[in-house]
Amino acid sequence: MKEQDPVERGPVQRDPVELVRAAKAIDGFPSGSVLVRGGRVVDPTQSQLAPLQAQAAAQAQASEGAATLDAVCDVLIVDGVVEAVGTDLEAPEGAEILDATGKVVIPGLIDIHVHLREPGQEWKETVASGTRAAAAGGFTAVACMANTQPTNDCRSVTEHIVEEARRAACARVYPLGAISKGLAGRELAEFGDMAKAGAVAVSDDGKPVENAELMRRAFDYARHFDLPVVQHAQDMEVSGDGVMHEGEFSARLGVPSIPAIAEDLMVARDLLLLEETGGRYHVQHLSSGRSVELIKQAKERGLAVSCEVSPHHLLLTDEDVWKAGLDPNIKMNPPLRSAADRDALVAGLLDGTIDCIASDHAPHHPDEKQLDFSAAPFGIVGLETMVSLILDRFVRSGHIDLARFVELLSTVPAQLMGLPGGSLAPGSIGDVTLLDLECKITVDAGSFESLSRNTPFDGWTLAGAPAGTVVSGRII
């Protein structure tokens, strides 16, 4: 096999100082200071309390494997940028004080897979409501998919989303551009133009790129802009008109099914293409154990592949679909798979094969989900349940520690998409999430900030919850 460009194997190479400057230019950071005081600061990108004048560049080189910063201290943000992390920091004159006593303070969480539905389907979600949901769920930034109406396949639509976000957002919004015009899978969209307008990656999410030649060209072309090519991996012929995982329960229910191999085939094909073309490949919402294995092998061979998993695929299986009596609120694509697949996903998360967690927040209006299971649209909302689900089921249970939690939901997502954030090192963007590890919540879909209510987690009682966000020094 060909050696892949070593640069492409690392994080997307964008100068962190440049990223902050670019974000500042778009968001127009507020002037003034915020002191987040007295929280337990956890940041895997820093190994010790940084000296006051430390530069971001130096921090970015903090050696891997070094002990994580985990200490009760303060975070000072000045003009939208982290100025200092330390004990007993003095609040500059006029600084807002955010008391974080008893809370965990971490780099702002980033969800790289959401659907904001704007433009075109504002009855499901808007940039404003979706980012309110993000903020309520503890996220300071989201990356939104291109399957809007019209499709985000050209500069003017990208600009519209960026503009809406600037006006209304409670969280930073990074659009993904489409791979193909109109998501039709025939012609490449204008990657360069969209990137200029703010697109951070390209994806036809909602649909796979079925045509192998188009995918090959997408990998080629995306390299000009160092854009990750992000794939919803599904062989549409194999999945057919399926609506749930092919397994024991689809057999018993007589429900048309989506075999796991529909995902595996597409992942395997794309990895072969990637090996030939080079570039960055990111697999969305992994659901199949075999795909985890394929990606693990590809990483061992040195390919620049990354992948995400959603909380629902980590926590639920096709048996839950059966138990829920085919409730449309437990229908999504890829479908919930077998317990063996779920176990392989968890193992992949723990051994590092899976790079990050993303919600695939897919709002649908309650009217649309009132159809029967087969007729209802695929997708569930996730922004407002993800943090508590992962804290309760993975952190509290001891499967992952808080530092790993930050990596999975902030540091790595930022690296994969080349975003500012993911760190509280001085010079980083002033995005902070607060967590309350002790509080018990009961999920209540009726009180979501999202315009939609489609979740299978309604009524779940969970320990640990987001407790506020700061976006570029603005307390949300």
Next chain:
Amino acid sequence: MAEGHWSAKHLLGIAELEANDITSILDTAESFREVASRPIKKVPTLRGKTVLNVFFESSTRTRSSFEIAEKRMSADAINFSTSTSSLSKGESMLDTARNLEAMAPDVLVIRHPHPRVPHQLAGLIDSSIVNAGDGAHEHPTQALLDAFTIRRHKGTLEGLRVAIVGDIEHSRVVRSNVLLLRKMGASVVVAGPRTMMPRHAEALGAEVAYRVEDALEGADVVMMLRIQLERQGNSGSQLLLPSTDEYFHLFGLSAERLALAKDDAIVLHPGPMNRGVEITSEVADGARSVILEQVANGLAVRMAVLYLLAGVA
């Protein structure tokens, strides 16, 4: 009328029934069977009751069978089908339920191409619901009439070996029959080409065979399924079946193959038959075929179900 022990609000599937419920429905059907032999085939059992037959998927036989059963019991029977009603599969379940409810029917007989729609409606509606087939999930009255027919010939279901042959994956008849026969102590073997077998067929609760001969060997009952070229799921019929001719050679029930079954084995088919595809005319019209009895028994079983759900004792 015989007293049934089964009392429930709905007949959604065989999954919801216990063995003694099934026995009580079959026993009740025995007494309704006699009605068909009278010169005037009508009883007043459901007089003043309204029964809506709501078919979201085309059906002639099942719908007619229900309709005749309802009329013989003096119910006011009204048919809705997708072609004659504005109810469509895109309408929300709640709206569908409310629309049907607004007509204040006593019983709704529902067929829908999607699994568990009747179950979902049952949670939203006051009327009794009879599932007349939901996708490839269940078809409880078919399984009951098959059991009724078998019991009349064999005296009991317990200990019988039943072979079901055809497109197992896409058949609601199979799912309901396997559930019912297992609950009643019969053993079931399903057989068909691998392309028509669900990939986790063992989850159905039956033995699985891929040669029709293996399934027929020693069978007391042989149930042949209709090969539905128009409904072959995901992939189009040509992917499941190269030709009906090849199907016949591999899985069709001929007199020679039937000889593998027990000497007194009976042959069932839910109809309508494709002669020369899943069954030869010789077998279909032969002495061991009980296919037309199934049709007659379907009336008695459906009368029994309606009586037990809505009848005034």
